[in-house]
Amino acid sequence: MELLYKNIDEPGLNTIAVYESHGGYQSLRKALAMDRADLIQELESSELRGRGGAGFSMGKKASFLPKDKMDKYLVCNADESEPGTFKDRELMQKNPHQLIEGLIIGAHAASANCAFIYIRGEYDYVADILDAAVAEARAAGYLGDNILGTDQSLSLVVHRGAGAYICGEETALLDSLEGKRGNPRLKPPFPANQGLYQGPTLINNVETLSNLSHIVRMGAKAWSELGVKNSSGTKVVSISGNVQRPGNYEIELGIKSRDLIYGLAGGPPDGREVKFWFPGGSSAPILTAEHLDLPYDFDSMAGAGSMLGSGAIIVIDDSVPVVDVALKLATFYRNESCGKCTPCREGTNWTVHMLERIDSGEATPMDLDIMASVQEHITDHCLCVLGDSMAMPISSMIKYFRPEFESHIEAARHRNDLGAPPSPHPVEAVGSAAAGPYTSVA
């Protein structure tokens, strides 16, 4: 069942006229007529979980905002920079009014009167579309003071980022929005209490907010019946990598992963097998072919030791060496680490160095142990999740493909003519050689 992507390819859907002709902004009227508490209740009972990666209940997050009268903010996180994720781009590019409508409903729920869309700098052309749509919405009276005659006012600003992955982290995004260097903040305080300009702030992903109009339109109950328990609603899945038909697919959560990868996306090219796949963007631990029969929902992915994340599936087939993927991934996170906290800053850098040695054959199997231990030291020790985002997939790759890492080192050593491998136990080697105490190990 398509909700978000319904009519998505209809030309002109990005204009308010076409959007309204499909019943657009009707949910907004309904939502504005609702009491704030009822609206939050509605969102909570829909069990909508955040679509940005963490999967936290959207309604609950909105209910955390203090009820006092003060400046509150709603921020839409459109800094979609996770490798493999491209769902928000299409949503914003082709149906911006769906997002704006959702934003206004969200602002009503959070009683915020100031909202921002923080869009990544590379999506400049999408930001132009959003700007145009915001202008249209403002002209139509959906934005500004006293929307549709209610006491809800909202100003909406589209803010372009400057191309840092870390600014997709909610607190770094807030710092960046405030004009500072985009570094994650210490939590607590959580943005719901102290966010943008120290005010309570609700931050949600584009897809999460785009869902709001549908929840209001259908009613929470009908909407939550989509999908499966704990993973209600539909989800846009970006499938990329070694598949025949990469792209965005809107699915009801809970369908079999195999149906997604082989059914919708056509599976890997002929003659190739799925080697492993990232179920939720590049920061999710990998799963292998044996996990293909799992249902694609939040709980099943977590149960398999990975996560649904932003719903971006990257499929890797057996033509790709795992070391290449690991190196590319680690290099990405090394470059994007903000450098604020130690384990992430040094750990990502160290991991890249080790992977480079593995790739060139200068490493030993012992380095794999060190690398695994470094990943363990990064995991859960960082200020934000960026460190974990590298550590968890790399860990899982070592876990599933250790023999391949070892043979890769071996092959690279021969290819690069690096001579015999250093002994894994240098001390014993000296003793057993018995050719005198000063024999060089190498």
Added chain:
Amino acid sequence: MPRPEQKMVTFTLDGREVSAIENSMLVDGAKCVDVEIPVFCYDAKLGQPVGACRMCLVEVEGINKLQTACSTPIREGMVVNTESDRVKESQRAVVEFLLINHPLDCPVCDKGGECPLQDITFGWGGGTSRFIEPKRHFQKPLALSPLIAIDRERCILCYRCVRFSQEVSEDYQLILSERGAHSFVSTFDGHPYVAPFSANIVELCPVGALTSQAYRFRARPWDVEGSGSICTLCPAQCNVTLTVRDERVLRVLGRDHDEVDDGWLCDKGRFAYQAMHVGERITEPLLRDGGELRPVSWERALQSAISGLTKAAGRTGAVVGGETTNEEAFLLQRLMREGLDSPDLDSRPGGALALDLHRALADPALSATVVDIEFAHAVLVLDCEPVDDAPILDLRIRKGVRRKGVKLAVASSRPSSLDANATLSLRFAPGAGEALVAALDAALSGTGDVDGLAASAGADVDQVRELAALLSEAGEDVVVLWGERLAHGPRGDHAVRGLLNVASRLKLASADGAGLLEIPSGANGRGLRESGLLSNAGPGLGEPGREGRDTPAIGAALAAGDLTAVYLMHCDPVRDFQDRGLWNRALSKATTVVAHAGYLTEGLIEHATVIFPAEAYAEKEGTFTHPDGRIQRLRPAISHARGVRPEWQVLATICKAAGLEMTFHTVPMVFRALVDAVPFYADLTLDEIGGRGMRWQQTAAAANLPTASDRAPYQLTAPPAALTPNGSLRLGTYRSIWAGSEVAVSPALKFLIPHQQVELSPDDAKRIGVGHGDRVEVTYDGAAVNAQVTLRAAVPTGTVFLAEATDSQPANLLTNGEPRLVEVRPA
């Protein structure tokens, strides 16, 4: 905001019951039971923790992930484990991560031996590293500023220095460039980090990345000894530890005292120690012989001074600068009053203030402490520039505004560096402080002609009303930080009456955290007054036997020949006081000019008859009184430079020669005599003062303060109207933090020596036809100052500002302490 109530809670730490302050951070709470949790990025002085270094991870029961102890507030019943295997592994991991890019050049590094990274690696690290790749490299060492060297390879990116620059001193100069493992600390565009408090980052740095250029490679921690004392270069009197090697001071470090300096130091206090060991310092008595000052023996110098002074008995004046201790002041006032029968002595450069007003201002109920600034509802900075006058208070105000929500109002003539933090900034004409407080008084009381008075002050009447509203509505705790400048000049009495009226309208006396805090002109200004160095008051603000002349009157009397000798204690009137012309005449007319000085300044070179070398503050013993009434001890850290004698002994010798009975053998004996003479110091003993000082207001003897006969509100007389520029410009002056001999002779600080500059508003500059950097001549009645123009948009139109005590072309060529209009024209 008033101080929050502190509630004690009990939590469990490593199986022990610990009671600590609720909501204080775990790191601090653990110290209560001597459990050290290692930290790098956390320092309570820096404010909100950032949790960046991840060194302090601990296990908190009920929370799955390890938590940073620096940012986890203590709650009742919390169970914390700092010694589990998980915690230890994470600590080893973080140390290993930190050492990945840290060069192991400890033998070369200045921090070696006192390095938190060394200590924590030793205490919590794994002992080995598994990192075999090449480390990160930077060019090193680089000069971050002429005072600070930066070694980026050693940096562990803990953010302390950047946070200091951004959130404590608020100069916003230090930043992190690049990101991830490539990030490094720098300034925008690589310009030098020059700011009044810059070198605090050297002390903050937990590794040897930021080192002091002046201390670079001078000594290792085991070569040196630390000696606690106080800095006497300004009224803030920060507590310091002097690092001493081979009888030389090599470094000055802060000695954290929350109630005085909050652990920070200004760069002047941190580097001016160099002035103790330079060739320019006077280390032997000098005597004018054949028109030239020549080194002579102590006996001869003392003999000349004694004969000169006793010959002029009854016709001698004494003028005292700020660096004199209470003991020296006490001896000097005895010498003058009892030995030489001369009541003409003063420590206030701007002239006398009625004794009654001195007593009213000293009222313990009215006096605010330094900490009160931080916790006040509102602070009014009145006619002073904290960063120049008492730098460390500037940081305290910023802390209050940033972290405690203090509402700040600034009322000054010259644009203040605190304007950006202020809720309200008000400008008035230079020297029109009296009219301003009168206007404020009228606005607060609701009676009187606010419009007229504001016009007299050259201030905007709406702003005066806003200020009154701000102060009266902010809350009961209002602190007025005012500069002695307000009470200068012949109408000083009236200004202080106005100020006391404002204080009474705001009921400052009845609230605990409210009051007045004066920044005196001299470092020990308050102590000197209370020790009896006032023309109209004896020790303890008591009645003087006979009222004498104040500073300007002494100058005039010398020039007129009514006085023939003058004792200059730590001051050079030609350089430091208003009306340079008068003082030049006065000193050249005087037959005997006895001076205590550390360095030869222009007035002394020209006019002094005898100069006794002054002790450096590291050599000195005695007590100082902080502007908030805290008596602090000055303790000798090094022995006297060869040829320098303790100044109290010099004074005692002269006293003896003048026929006084002197039974003092040590400084504490003089202190005892001082305490006996000052009734409200009666409860103080040197033991109790100790290393942290003691406020006399908190002792029972404070009740012995002589009470003022007349109390606020006073009936004010109409202040004179501010001069109307009318084509010419109002002249305002200021004294930079960097003015002074100590800065001029310290090699490290020489680059900061202030040069005269003419601060003009763009409008006036346009009218006069000059631009930024052009040379202009500022003239008054034939006298002229010739300097370059600095355009400042914040300077009010119609006013020009000149610096005092610059090396050349000082402002006192044109001033005499009263408001003046000057002409500015292109030179």
Added chain:
Amino acid sequence: MTPWNPGEDVIAVQRGPEPGGAGGAYRSFGETLRGLKTTFARVIEGTNTIQYPEEKVPVYPRFRGRHKLHRFEDTGLEKCVGCSLCAAACPSDCIRVVASENDPENRVSAGERYAAVYEINLSRCIFCGYCEIACPFDAITMGHDYEMSDYNRSDLIFTKEMLLAEPIDRTPLRNEGE
């Protein structure tokens, strides 16, 4: 009252043999003669005096004599960077180091800093060798020279130049098996 009976508290004192007689004479002089046996045996061996300073006792390779400061053989730069660790380790507090910063144009040592002053007061030194152990750059080692007497105490304060200078080889080194 019955007098106190020491009873079993009494311990019999063991006494030596009575003096006098042949046994007595042996006991008086026997041990002395035994000692003299060694003395006379050495008399036969001949003199063993070493005629110092004409003759010198050779020292073992690890003998701790006068200190030496070293330079790098290739560059000629001083190994000492003036870190003062030797001074910290010194139990008799006889080492004084004042460091200074290298001029990159005119280097003294290889690192950023060098020892501008390096003095060892040999009249206080106890030749424990801790300085050698503490040195992170092997810049200071203990040599074999033990002839350091002088006429003037201040001459026993060895400066950096003296410690860097190639010492005169005055002390024979013990050979293997010697």
